Amino acid sequence: MLNGRIVIYGRANSAAGYKIRDFLTRNCCEYDWVELNTDEEARKLAGISGATDPRLPVCVLSQNRRLYCPSLRDLAMALEWFKGPKYECYDLAIFGAGPAGLSAALYGASEGLRTIVVEKIAVGGQAGSTSKIENYMGFPDGISGWELASRARQQAIKLGAEIIVGLEGVAGEHQDGWQFSWFASGEQIASKATICATGIEYSRLGLEREDYFLNRGLYYGAGSSEAELCKGHVVIVGGGNSAGQAALNFARQTRVTMLVRGECLKDTLSTYLLERIEDNSSITVLTRTTLTKLEGDDALERISYRDEAGNTTSIETHSVFVCIGGKPRLDWAKPGVLHCDPAGYILTGPDLDRSGLSAEMWTDGRAPLFMESSIPGLFAAGDVRHNSTKRCAAAAGDGATAVSMAHQFLMSVKHQLLGR
Ligand SMILES: Cc1cc2nc3c(=O)[nH]c(=O)nc-3n(C[C@H](O)[C@H](O)[C@H](O)COP(=O)(O)OP(=O)(O)OC[C@H]3O[C@@H](n4cnc5c(N)ncnc54)[C@H](O)[C@@H]3O)c2cc1C
Known part of the structure; x- marks a missing residue:
């Protein structure tokens, strides 16, 4: 660690190196990245046997403490970032520090609620990994997801x-008007109201070496900003609106091929996007086509896909964006108690079927508030909520609204607030 900065030694195109850099950046921690290209550099600079040594990347922390190819958890532990909650009881507990969770945090705290935010990985959520958000109000030149998250955190x-x-929140329970939450660390807190803002996890392709190529040419989701970074032939997997938007963005500067499993785009894409894609000579749409293989050494170099007739074609590409949707992150929820739609998103307020609510929990005869789930006092905000708009601004709006709903709930049950 030089001048308080962590030094990371690693090879170019190293997915492990990318993960560590992304994690530190998203957690507002400064570092120096030193790329090792030869065995001699590896020996001299990182003190290891060579550039292919499996101990890479090497992170050098204060007092010359070295971590060899650390997991994110090991790194966070070494940096002493793991600390438990200050109190046992909170007015408001928020799970997830993406735009929805951060917005809920600042509104909750500013309104005098004793507020805790619990985040599994890094502040910013999906938005934190986006290099430029161009559609967030107030930033005409765009803003990086990391900067937006870092400002919101501050x-x-x-x-x-x-x-x-x-x-990581791993389990929750509603008991005697309190929400109890358990963490992977074994700790537990109680809160009077809880906001679930845990977002979605992008679906995987299920291909061999998928993890290896992740962030080395294979990416989940596709932000408008990524278009500027990708040169050469870009492949988009998926036929929904997010895939269509991504294709149009990339097509402004490069050739794009969309691999779509379905018969046509008409059923999955908004008409305006469909028309623009059909009119764009830089976009080729291959329907009834499935991506079958990822190939390359250090980074993605080639893919294969199979068409309806069973023929396989191989093409060169260094950039594949997977936009096949995702599933809400709700591993902690007890099935049946938290009511979700068929895709697994949390149902709230008017979307809930009141006749299915637990009479044991809903003793006061009131209807669930807008954004309140089937569990009294548990609210959902952002991408994890049924019918939410999958956008940063919408998630931030959701977070603020959920706090106002939580306030109404706390008033209705006449909870004595703990304050800060
Ligand atoms: C590549 C990409 C580019 C995008 N570009 C744009 C754009 O340009 N403009 C735009 O408006 N939108 C964009 N989006 C969409 C936008 O980022 C999302 O809609 C937004 O981040 C959703 O916010 P959220 O807070 O609901 O969830 P998320 O941002 O997904 O945050 C959820 C957080 O919860 C945490 N979490 C999950 N489970 C647990 C648990 N059990 N315990 C504790 N924490 C947990 C996760 O680690 C995560 O940090 C983009 C998305 C992607 C992936």
């Missing part, structure tokens, strides 16, 4: 929110 902390990174 603001929420300044207003009194407690934000804990590296802690």
